[in-house]
Amino acid sequence: MNRYDQLIADLRSDYRPQREWGEGRGVLMVVGHFLVGIAGGTWLMASIYGVTAGLAVAYVLAALGALAHLAFLGRPERALGMMRHFRTSWISRGFVGLALFLVGGGIYLAILLVASGSATGLVARTAQAVAAVGTVVIIGYMGFCYTASKAIPFWHSPLHPALYIAYALRGGIAALLVIGAAAGAAASDGLLQLWIGVTVVVALFFALEIQGAWSGGNVAARWSVRDLLAGRLALLFYGGTLALGLIVPLALLAASTAASPAVMALIGLASAAGDFFMKLATVRAGVYRPLVIPARRQRA
Amino acid sequence: MRLGMVIDLKRCMACYGCQMSCKAEHGTPPGVFFARVLKREEGHYPTPRMLFLPVLCNHCSDAPCVSACPTGASHYAEHGIVDIDKDKCVGCRACMMACPYNNRYFHDERRYYFGEAGPTPYEEICSDRHPEGVVMKCNFCRHRLAEGKDPACVANCAAKARTIGDLDDPNSTVSRLIKERGGFTLHPEAGTGPNVYYLAP
Numbered sequence: 001m002n003r004y005d006q007l008i009a010d011l012r013s014d015y016r017p018q019r020e021w022g023e024g025r026g027v028l029m030v031v032g033h034f035l036v037g038i039a040g041g042t043w044l045m046a047s048i049y050g051v052t053a054g055l056a057v058a059y060v061l062a063a064l065g066a067l068a069h070l071a072f073l074g075r076p077e078r079a080l081g082m083m084r085h086f087r088t089s090w091i092s093r094g095f096v097g098l099a100l101f102l103v104g105g106g107i108y109l110a111i112l113l114v115a116s117g118s119a120t121g122l123v124a125r126t127a128q129a130v131a132a133v134g135t136v137v138i139i140g141y142m143g144f145c146y147t148a149s150k151a152i153p154f155w156h157s158p159l160h161p162a163l164y165i166a167y168a169l170r171g172g173i174a175a176l177l178v179i180g181a182a183a184g185a186a187a188s189d190g191l192l193q194l195w196i197g198v199t200v201v202v203a204l205f206f207a208l209e210i211q212g213a214w215s216g217g218n219v220a221a222r223w224s225v226r227d228l229l230a231g232r233l234a235l236l237f238y239g240g241t242l243a244l245g246l247i248v249p250l251a252l253l254a255a256s257t258a259a260s261p262a263v264m265a266l267i268g269l270a271s272a273a274g275d276f277f278m279k280l281a282t283v284r285a286g287v288y289r290p291l292v293i294p295a296r297r298q299r300a
Numbered sequence: 301m302r303l304g305m306v307i308d309l310k311r312c313m314a315c316y317g318c319q320m321s322c323k324a325e326h327g328t329p330p331g332v333f334f335a336r337v338l339k340r341e342e343g344h345y346p347t348p349r350m351l352f353l354p355v356l357c358n359h360c361s362d363a364p365c366v367s368a369c370p371t372g373a374s375h376y377a378e379h380g381i382v383d384i385d386k387d388k389c390v391g392c393r394a395c396m397m398a399c400p401y402n403n404r405y406f407h408d409e410r411r412y413y414f415g416e417a418g419p420t421p422y423e424e425i426c427s428d429r430h431p432e433g434v435v436m437k438c439n440f441c442r443h444r445l446a447e448g449k450d451p452a453c454v455a456n457c458a459a460k461a462r463t464i465g466d467l468d469d470p471n472s473t474v475s476r477l478i479k480e481r482g483g484f485t486l487h488p489e490a491g492t493g494p495n496v497y498y499l500a501p
Contacts, residue, residue, distance in 0.1 A: 007331030020393040074391015074433030082370040092370035149397035293351040
């Protein structure tokens with residue numbers, strides 16, 4: 001179906017799916033959110049566990065995420081103007097946070113690499129603090145972008161920010177597992193247990209969100225849940241999110257007595273891929289609030 | 301002054317005059333309707349009936365599209381009209397996700413009604429007004445208002461179902477219609493303060 005026919009068909013449907021984020025070039029926005037989320041989580045986890053390679057990976061992921069965001073925009077050459085409205089716009093706040101992260105993180109990493117692992121000077125500390133502020137913002141802002149979307153009742157949930165924060169943490173742990181495997185190190189029990197714990201939190205938040213959307217009064221939110229669990233997005237959800245993102249890593253974890261680097265890498269990659277499909281599926285499940293035609297006389 | 305519109309659903313006969321006159325006025329690309337008419341059939345034989353709902357941007361007083369816009373492209377113009385500065389828009393489409401009335405469109409690429417035959421002279425003129433890569437929407441025909449004219453959809457409504465006026469003035473026609481006929485808005489639960497009111501059929 002060409003774009004015009006799609007537009008007309010959507011305008012005629014009672015439950016019009018949003019196609020701007022998540023379809024066509026809109027996939028780049030989901031890719032951007034995925035990469036930036038993982039970058040924030042990886043920077044945080046790498047800072048906690050003291051993994052310099054993790055900081056470098058986080059920086060590269062954030063830079064790639066920023067490029068994906070720019071490629072998604074209709075007019076990327078005007079992107080600097082996005083810093084203007086941080087007081088009301090979550091996208092603007094995210095842009096500012098990402099800029100802080102890239103500037104602060106870049107300086108801190110450069111000092112860290114030049115000083116061979118020691119960065120205790122004032123400039124390094126300041127850059128680290130700026131990057132930390134950026135990290136907090138990029139981990140947090142994405143969920144709020146969706147929650148602020150009043151047109152899409154499925155996203156307009158207070159749980160969305162918590163879910164995206166949990167995704168970022170899970171992504172960060174997954175990245176550390178892959179980085180550890182690449183270095184040939186065995187997985188620490190603590191990291192794997194943390195992955196299990198955060199995965200349980202993600203699953204819990206997601207189940208609560210689905211339950212809220214299904215049992216709430218909004219028909220568009222219920223339509224989104226139906227699309228996700230038993231409709232046009234079921235394959236993406238069951239295959240990508242549940243099988244790849246949850247069952248495969250848990251099966252690997254259960255099957256291997258000693259967490260070898262290869263198993264760790266597979267767990268990390270499957271977990272991250274599952275998170276991507278989860279984000280893609282929930283973004284694509286967005287259905288606009290329907291405009292109801294009044295049938296009877298109503299009084300204001 | 302707060303500009304608003306009242307649409308009398310008892311008068312509307314779904315002739316699509318508003319939709320067509322809006323397209324003619326703005327020369328919007330295929331698939332883009334700043335004003336459109338929704339239709340639904342209700343009931344069963346022998347008492348079925350058609351329900352109509354003309355929709356357009358609600359020019360909300362607390363517009364979520366304005367808050368969501370990262371660049372300030374979506375802004376309040378004179379008399380509370382919500383408009384887009386197409387020279388500022390980056391095409392992030394956050395406003396489209398924020399608008400509970402689905403009345404914004406993203407102009408991703410130039411399209412013409414006659415495909416391979418290329419643009420008509422009229423489309424050539426109009427397409428310059430709609431740059432690609434930005435979001436577009438109804439602006440209550442600000443250019444016509446500036447000339448003292450009604451918006452195209454109001455001026456061309458054959459049934460005179462549409463009225464535009466000052467909602468802040470309790471003696472204006474729109475304020476009186478809302479008060480006397482119990483005007484209501486769409487999705488009041490969204491809390492956006494829409495300035496397009498409907499009178500029940």
